[in-house]
Amino acid sequence: MITRVLTQSFPHFGKWTSIRLSSQQLNSAKTEAFRQKTDKAKVRRAYALGGCLMFIWISTHGILLYRRRSEHRNLNKKLPPISWEQFENDYLATGEVKDIIFQPHFGTANVYLSSAREQQLKKSFADLVHATPDKFSRPPDVRFYLDASAEDVESLVTTASKKYKHHVDFELDQFPSYRELSFIIGSSLFVLAAITMAK
The missing domain is CATH 3.40.1690.20 (name from scop)
Incomplete structure (x- = not known):
């Protein structure tokens, strides 16, 4: 009711209200898009980190077994x-x-x-x-x-x-023996810390 009265009294009021609402919707859409992009980036980083740790875990096992x-x-x-x-x-x-x-x-x-x-x-x-x-x-x-x-x-x-x-x-x-397992875990933690610090 108030909006209609203001619109009748001030013809440009409805136009400015529409522009303001459109601007809010646009900002909300941008915020949502940014949030989704950030979430996807976090997921990709988590997959990359998991892949690196798995590679280090398997490769250190292979190296120690080859040495044995x-x-x-x-x-x-x-x-x-x-x-x-x-x-x-x-x-x-x-x-x-x-x-x-x-x-x-x-x-x-x-x-x-x-x-x-x-x-x-x-x-x-x-x-x-x-x-x-x-x-x-x-x-x-x-x-x-x-x-x-x-x-x-x-x-x-x-x-x-x-x-x-x-x-x-x-x-x-x-x-692996306890010493070999300690080396494997230590190598994995070192890589994890290095990746975390690089980010």
């Missing part, structure tokens, strides 16, 4: 693994074994001895690789292969330990 395989192949050439039967007869039966670290991924165990024979084997291995093993990490003294699950290998070692009345420490070297 390379070390495994090199060690196979320098210190070929023996069979479980030979290992049991030559080492477990004599009570020389101190630690067994089984790698389920390769079906191979690294064995560390506790007798005087250990020092001789370590020296022979050092001469073979032309390096001092203890400088970086102690190499295994003996290795054996066994195509079995980690549970079966542990059961065999426990049974043999009881049979020969000699305690043997048994450990699993799963992939």
Whole structure:
């Protein structure tokens, strides 16, 4: 009613009201378009960030696994693994074994001895690789292969330990290990922080 009266009294009032309403609608449409554009940009950034993290996660796994395989192949050439039967007869039966670290991924165990024979084997291995093993990490003294699950290998070692009345420490070297997993997570967090700071 007021608008109609004002329109009759002031012919230009309706025109200005229409222009003002159109301007408000235009601003509202622009605001909505900008909001939708911003939301789409956020979604794209989230997808890009997720893709980068997934790539880093997979690539670091691949690099560490390749490193393990390379070390495994090199060690196979320098210190070929023996069979479980030979290992049991030559080492477990004599009570020389101190630690067994089984790698389920390769079906191979690294064995560390506790007798005087250990020092001789370590020296022979050092001469073979032309390096001092203890400088970086102690190499295994003996290795054996066994195509079995980690549970079966542990059961065999426990049974043999009881049979020969000699305690043997048994450990699993799963992939990825805690140290490798820490490296993977650290690399992913570093990339995440770098991307976040770049934005």
